[in-house]
Structure formats: C-alpha cells, structure tokens
Amino acid sequence: MDTNNERRREQRLRYHWPVWFAEDFNEALSQGQMVDVSSTAAAFTCRKDEHYPYVGQHLTARFSVPRFRPGEAFDMANFTRSGHICRVDDINQFSRRVAVQFVKPLPFKPGEQADSESETQERLAAVSHELKTPLASISAYSEMLVDGEVDDEQTRKEFYSVIQSQAKRLNRLIEDILNTSRIESGLIKVEKEPVSLTILIEEQLQMIRSYAKEKNIEIIGQKPIVFDQVYADKDMISQVIVNLLSNAVKYTPCGGSIKIETEVDEIAGLARVSVTDTGVGIPEDEIEHVFDKFYRVGANKKQAEGTGLGLNLVKQIIEKAHDGRVFVTSKPGVGSTFGFELPLATAEVVKA
Amino acid sequence: MAERKVLVVDDEVHIIHVVAIKLRNNGYEVISAENGDEAFTLACEEKPDIIVSDYQMPGMTGLELVRKLRQNETTKDIPVIMLTARGFAVEDKEKEELDISELLSKPFSPKELLRSIDDILYQRTVMRDK
Numbered sequence: 001m002d003t004n005n006e007r008r009r010e011q012r013l014r015y016h017w018p019v020w021f022a023e024d025f026n027e028a029l030s031q032g033q034m035v036d037v038s039s040t041a042a043a044f045t046c047r048k049d050e051h052y053p054y055v056g057q058h059l060t061a062r063f064s065v066p067r068f069r070p071g072e073a074f075d076m077a078n079f080t081r082s083g084h085i086c087r088v089d090d091i092n093q094f095s096r097r098v099a100v101q102f103v104k105p106l107p108f109k110p111g112e113q114a115d116s117e118s119e120t121q122e123r124l125a126a127v128s129h130e131l132k133t134p135l136a137s138i139s140a141y142s143e144m145l146v147d148g149e150v151d152d153e154q155t156r157k158e159f160y161s162v163i164q165s166q167a168k169r170l171n172r173l174i175e176d177i178l179n180t181s182r183i184e185s186g187l188i189k190v191e192k193e194p195v196s197l198t199i200l201i202e203e204q205l206q207m208i209r210s211y212a213k214e215k216n217i218e219i220i221g222q223k224p225i226v227f228d229q230v231y232a233d234k235d236m237i238s239q240v241i242v243n244l245l246s247n248a249v250k251y252t253p254c255g256g257s258i259k260i261e262t263e264v265d266e267i268a269g270l271a272r273v274s275v276t277d278t279g280v281g282i283p284e285d286e287i288e289h290v291f292d293k294f295y296r297v298g299a300n301k302k303q304a305e306g307t308g309l310g311l312n313l314v315k316q317i318i319e320k321a322h323d324g325r326v327f328v329t330s331k332p333g334v335g336s337t338f339g340f341e342l343p344l345a346t347a348e349v350v351k352a
Numbered sequence: 353m354a355e356r357k358v359l360v361v362d363d364e365v366h367i368i369h370v371v372a373i374k375l376r377n378n379g380y381e382v383i384s385a386e387n388g389d390e391a392f393t394l395a396c397e398e399k400p401d402i403i404v405s406d407y408q409m410p411g412m413t414g415l416e417l418v419r420k421l422r423q424n425e426t427t428k429d430i431p432v433i434m435l436t437a438r439g440f441a442v443e444d445k446e447k448e449e450l451d452i453s454e455l456l457s458k459p460f461s462p463k464e465l466l467r468s469i470d471d472i473l474y475q476r477t478v479m480r481d482k
Binding site for chain 2: 141147149150301
C-alpha cells in the first residue's frame with residue numbers, strides 16, 4: 001500500500017491534460033494511472049449544492065478531489081498541476097462531483113488577454129519576413145549563378161559562401177522560432193526542482209571559456225555561494241545563462257571582459273544573476289526593445305550575426321515559465337548588464 | 353547616352369550587393385543606402401532615374417521613404433519599385449496614392465527586377481518624348 005502511494009506520488013501531474021469527462025477520470029484514477037488533461041479546456045461538475053464556475057482560459061490548472069462520507073462531501077484534496085495523484089478509496093462516490101478547473105498555464109496569467117487577431121497576424125508577418133530575408137538572398141544569388149551572371153572565380157566563390165551562410169542562418173531562425181513557440185504555447189514541459197544557480201553557471205562558464213578565449217575576453221566568475229537554490233527547470237535556466245553569456249561574448253570587442261555574479265536577497269526571497277560586459281552597449285532609445293522578438297540593435301547588427309530571438313527566449317523562460325523578472329541596463333561604448341531574478345526555493349514555493 | 357542611375361535601398365547588405373552586380377552587368381550605374389534617411393539624402397543629391405527599395409527596414413519603412421520622396425520637389429517624380437517580404441503589406445490604395453510603380457515580393461528574381469526597371473524607364477522615356 002505504501003509503495004503504491006509512493007509510486008503515485010512520483011507520477012507527477014504534467015502540464016498537458018486532454019479534455020475528458022469525469023467518468024473517464026474515475027477509470028484512470030481507479031487504476032492508479034497518471035492522467036493527461038488538456039491545458040486549454042475547462043470542465044466542471046457540480047458538487048452537491050455548489051457550483052464551480054466555468055473559468056475559461058485564465059486560471060492555473062488545479063483539481064480538487066472530494067472525499068466523502070457516503071452521501072456527502074467532507075473533505076477536499078487539492079492538487080496543483082505539479083502535484084501528484086492520490087488514491088481515493090471510493091471512486092464511484094465522486095464520479096460526478098469532481099470539479100476540474102483548467103487554464104492555459106502559459107502564457108496567460110489571470111487577467112492577461114489572449115492575442116487578438118491582428119496581433120497574431122502581426123506576429124505571423126514578422127516571422128514570415130524574418131524567414132524570407134535569408135531565403136531572398138539564397139534565391140537571388142542562386143539565380144545569378146545559374147544565369148551565368150558571375151564571370152570571375154573569386155566572385156563565384158563569394159556567392160557560394162553567401163548561399164551557405166544564409167542557409168545556415170535560415171536554419172538557426174527556424175530552430176529559434178520553434179523553440180520560442182514551444183515555450184510560449186506551453187508545449188515544453190517545465191520540470192521544476194530545486195537547483196543551484198552557481199552550479200548551473202559554472203557548467204555554462206566551462207563551455208563559453210574557449211569562445212571567449214578566441215576573442216581574448218576575460219571572464220570573471222565568482223566564488224560559489226550557498227543558499228542560492230531556486231525552484232526551476234534546470235535545462236531552461238541553463239539555456240538562459242548560455243544566451244546571456246554568448247550575447248556578452250558576441251558583442252564585446254576583443255580584449256574586453258565579462259563578469260557574472262549571483263546575489264541572494266533573502267528578504268525579497270529572490271536570487272539575482274547579472275552578466276556585465278564591456279561591450280558595445282545599447283542606445284537608450286532601443287533598450288526597451290531588446291527583449292522583443294526579432295529585435296536587433298541597429299548599430300550592433302554588423303558586429304555579429306543573430307536571429308533576434310535569444311533574449312526573447314530568455315524573457316519567456318524567466319517571466320512566463322518561472323514567475324521571475326529580466327532586466328537590462330546599458331551605456332553605449334561602455335557596456336551592458338543583463339540579468340534575471342528568480343524566486344528562491346523555499347519550502348512554500350516548492351510545495352505550491 | 354549617360355548610364356541610367358539606380359538607387360537601391362535595403363538593410364540587408366547581401367541584397368544590395370547582388371542587385372548591384374546584376375544591374376551593373378546590364379549597363380546601369382548603382383548607388384545604395386541601408387536605411388530610409390540615407391536613401392532620402394542620396395536621392396536628393398544624386399537624383400537617380402529610379403529607386404528600388406525594401407519595405408521593411410529599421411527606422412523609416414519603405415512606404416515612409418516614398419511618402420517623403422513624393423513630398424519633395426527634387427524627388428517627387430522618381431519612379432519607385434518596392435520589394436516586400438510581408439505579402440500584403442502595401443494596399444492597392446497606398447500603391448496608387450504614393451505612385452509606386454511596382455511591388456515585387458521577396459524572394460525576388462534579379463532577372464525580373466531588371467526587366468521591371470527596363471520597362472518602367474522605357475515607358476518614362478516614351479512618355480517624355482510624346
């Protein structure tokens with residue numbers, strides 16, 4: 001009995017729950033199976049004399065299982081989407097009494113509006129433009145070669161090289177767009193656990209050091225600090241750190257330096273990571289846009305290649321998937337500081 | 353006859369480069385700009401015979417550039433071809449109002465662009481001679 005409960009305790013409820021009716025729910029529960037439920041559906045049933053209102057698409061996924069004395073409910077066991085299924089002794093009793101409330105866990109928070117039609121159109125047009133741009137080069141350069149418009153070998157070689165690099169660029173764009181979309185639409189399962197930021201940072205620093213060395217850029221880490229654990233998805237936060245570090249290296253000229261540090265604010269219950277570089281910086285009128293999709297700072301476009309999606313991904317991961325905050329300050333010609341804050345992995349946060 | 357001059361405006365350097373090669377190979381002189389402001393200044397100074405401009409650029413869009421060109425005495429009659437990667441970004445009404453000679457969508461064919469330029473400039477010459 002205990003091992004059964006243990007097993008079920010380990011079967012965590014995931015993000016994605018397909019729609020289905022209470023009866024099916026019984027079936028699955030009685031077999032101790034994990035249930036998949038759509039994150040976009042809302043379903044409800046009535047308790048004896050209470051309604052759970054239809055809540056549409058704006059709440060957090062949660063379900064409640066009433067526990068009965070025969071004929072009446074006397075207890076409610078509540079589970080959030082990251083909770084686990086508990087065995088219920090008399091399944092039939094509650095078959096029509098389970099109230100399930102669904103939400104879209106990402107990207108909507110209570111009160112946030114879904115994208116309007118014109119916003120969606122706008123987004124699609126932006127994506128289309130980004131994809132067609134490298135494609136236009138590939139197409140035009142190929143046509144010129146086919147039509148014999150390029151006489152000398154040197155120019156021909158340049159043309160081949162442009163076609164290749166634009167194809168790579170297109171590929172990177174597609175990957176980044178898919179990645180961002182997956183996170184935005186909640187398709188990627190966010191698996192949170194207590195993780196140490198300094199350990200994640202150290203791992204990524206190992207990887208970036210050789211890239212930085214090529215440009216003779218000094219990376220200043222910090223001594224490991226204790227109690228810097230946050231409740232987060234390890235892979236996603238690693239991705240955030242990679243993006244910030246590689247941006248810093250990309251936009252810092254040879255011989256510069258990058259500093260990464262973590263601080264813990266126990267009163268606010270936050271951990272804060274900042275990456276400061278001596279790079280080209282961002283003009284004041286552009287800084288509010290840097291986390292926008294596809295945004296690239298005009299003056300810095302020549303400095304390095306980029307899809308304009310790296311920072312947007314950072315923002316999605318930190319703010320939408322983890323309830324954190326991203327920030328940036330910068331001075332052109334001096335450098336920039338990019339960073340994020342995440343809630344510490346205290347007992348309350350982990351239980352919720 | 354003097355070589356006819358084309359001003360190419362696009363924030364993608366690769367596009368400017370390939371269009372320049374195509375046009376120069378076919379007897380045109382090419383000047384270029386990577387944004388609307390530069391383009392407008394250049395248009396006033398050099399008075400090109402035709403302008404080929406991208407629609408989506410940082411800062412001034414292609415449409416805004418044309419609007420500015422049409423309001424300026426020196427540049428108001430210069431024909432414009434617009435390259436757009438955004439499908440229906442330019443409405444017919446706007447195209448007419450701003451007197452845009454042609455809309456080409458990206459990816460575009462340099463061959464077709466050349467043909468369009470040849471046609472438009474030919475028509476202009478014919479009209480002028482009438």
